[in-house]
Amino acid sequence: MIPRHAAPRLAELAGYYPIVAITGPRQSGKTTLARAVFAGKPYSSLEDPDVRAFAMGDPRGFLAQYPDGAIIDEAQRVPELFSYLQTRVDGERRMGLFVLTGSQQFGLMEGISQSLAGRVGLLHLLPFAYDEVGATRPNDSLEDWLWRGFYPPLFDRNIPPHVWFADYLATYVERDVRRLLQVRDLDAFHRFVLMCAARTGQLLNLSALAADCGITHNTAQAWIGVLEASYLVLRLAPFHRNFGKRLTKTPKLYFLDAGFAAWLAGVRGADELATGNLRGPIFETWVVSEFAKRRRNALRGEELYFWRDTAGHEIDLLVTRGEQVLAAVECKSGRTVAEDWFPPLARFSALADNPRRLLVYGGESGQPRTEATVFGWRTIGQALDFAFG
Structure with a gap:
């Protein structure tokens, strides 16, 4: 074990x-x-x-x-x-x-x-955290991890991820949804799940999602609740403290397993995440899920939010305790640190009484920069330690 x-x-x-x-x-x-x-x-x-x-x-x-x-x-x-x-x-x-x-x-x-x-x-209990299983496959790339995901059966059985995810979705839809939740139009629900995966890491526009799936807004609201209560997705709420800014009130949607989200969104191999347009959202999904796992595994009292004002300024993830922002986190899937990644953290830090500032990116090397502490993806555990304190 x-x-x-x-x-x-x-x-x-x-x-x-x-x-x-x-x-x-x-x-x-x-x-x-x-x-x-x-x-x-x-x-x-x-x-x-x-x-x-x-x-x-x-x-x-x-x-x-x-x-x-x-x-x-x-x-x-x-x-x-x-x-x-x-x-x-x-x-x-x-x-x-x-x-x-x-x-x-x-x-x-x-x-x-x-x-x-x-x-x-x-x-x-959510699927494995990276720090629990990273040592079992030390030579795997970031793309390998994002594509495979972190469900335990993918580590104790020699089963390809795309095979397991297909069976997992079929079992979930046919068993839980039909028997326990009385969702009668399974084709529509299946389409709804796929559409949600395509939106992981984005603001959740329920009206647009419902229209794309051919269902009512109320049905979309109920089905998102089903996915959330089943621990498949997380609605990340916007931070309520406005710092004198007008803020968005719309939550963001994240799947709690990057591999499942990638498969649902049509990714059929790790190589497709190397340069495809889903790399950024799937990477951000993974980082947010790692923070969610740490909070649940350690029974932490801190809450997770994001911050976005109506001018489009945004911080991907906040770790908070009450009204206090403990850490501001930016997620970047690029392999090379870019200077234009830091200004949002500096801007937010000036508003929020100088919280800890982290940047988690798709490269290997960390950097103790003045603007933020930079963590490579393999050191996500250290980033979590730093953020939660």
Whole structure:
């Protein structure tokens, strides 16, 4: 097993709460992480029909099998179980008793909010961070990483990314969307997902997106919510503090895995990212996703935003704590540092009380410049350390 940065935080949560829950996209490694951190606990999957029938028909008897708790995989498949878990943990008052995992956020979170509020420590697990897997393929280029992405099965199976992504999309659409979300026009939803990928790293214009897909604005809004709640995309909100400027109020859209976004947008090989027009948006998508992973893996309290005024001045990413901007980050996919990359950071720094300034680019070498600290893409982990402090 490749060690996960989230493992220490998960163990820490088990000392604070009687139940810990791990949620996230399908195939992000939730079960593997749970079984590694809580190796002494028995494991039960509610995906198995006979196990699910037992839990539904006799929830008390099902839980009685586990006097010292257990890992219950795909817990949302039996929502009736949550009330019995509440009774059990309230009576015993032991921390870290049960570990729940769930790929489908809606059912798991609904059960937690209704029956287990205040009793569950929650961890959102995304696919691998670069620092978790970079050493496994030290000779791969930036384009190789952006094209492959970071889902765990692409590292433990010898399967081409384009094959795995096609199956992943089909499974996600056919299983989660049809069965659980009642999206009836699957062709339209499929087209919608492709159109979203083509817009990764851009301002989210829902009206234009809906028109391009032949759906209503309300449907587009609902479907974006589906993708976001399933941990496939992130809506990055604009920073609300205006510094005396008129600001855009439109969020930006990012996929949480660069490889999946690239495949959905039609990229079929790493070489296509070397000079194609998707290189910049996919690189920016990757950088933003790495910041999102660090925040979730470490249970950080900081928030992520971008900043853009109506004159078009923009900073790609802000790390904030309340009203304070801790770091301003620019993402550039070019391989050579250019002088015109720095003025936006200097301009914003003058407005925002001199936050830490970072530039992450597609080259190899870092530079401690006066205008900003420059990090090559391979040192994204150092950039994260610097930004979060």
